[in-house]
Amino acid sequence: MQLTHFTDLGLRVLIYLTYPDRDEPVTISEIAEQFAVSRNHLVKVVHFLAQQNWIVTTRGKGGGMVLAQAAHTYRLGQIIRQLEGHTELIDCSKPACSLKGNCQLKAILDKAQQAFYDALDIYTLKDAIASPTHEAIIQLHQLHLHSSAQKRPH
Template sequence: MKLSTKGRYGLRALIDLAQYSGNEPVSITSIAGRQEISERYLEQLMALLKKEGLVKSIRGASGGYVLAKDLSEISVGDVLRALEGSLDPVECSGLNPDEGCKAADVCVTKYVWQRINDSINQTVDEMRLDQLVEEQKRMGSHDMQGQTDCKN
């Protein structure tokens, strides 16, 4: 499974928003500047996150974005699914009886694919935004600038 820039940049942007918002909206310009992400691209990502109920937009001169839920209620899985869609690296029709896989009754590989899919989903669902913000603080940096070098 390989995540696109939507997932990678969107997660970085949401961590940034969580770090800097408090009770005040954070502007696209400030997030984009700290994270070295194009404002235009970031607007697209925020629209997807808003559609899924993860962020709210505040209009006006001091407007921007705030989290729509508490940090502890937002999982990495929520963010990645909002931006990427399904995280299952393998789509196997044998796992869904309605898809009519002819080999479903005799194919054991479907169990491999199911375990891989379940593992990935469980891992990202267990990680919460509040944990990532705390980890970022422990790392001694209040922003994630420079992470573009590690392809994040």
């Protein structure tokens, strides 16, 4: 099983937003630059995260995004379920399978997928940013702040 690129980016955005010591909101352009990803694709991801009320976004000068809640309230299994769109591991109807109704494979895979999400629900976003991830996030933010300060006219 492999998570989609959409899910990967969604998790990266949420992790990046856990850094609490920011005076201004984080922008899509900043995250795109920090993770070397497409800004256009990131716009779709951020829009979805905002629709789920996981982040709060503001438009215009000084706008950006922040986490809507504390990191410990986000369950990883729930986040990944939503980002993945509740996909099944196999679809016995496309193409139609001759064994449909007489095969245990789908039930076994569905059970395994549920166990996967149940295992992830034990963990929160706060768990995902434990050391050394937390320190790496700090470094990314400091790198951005340093880079932004150099770009400003003196």
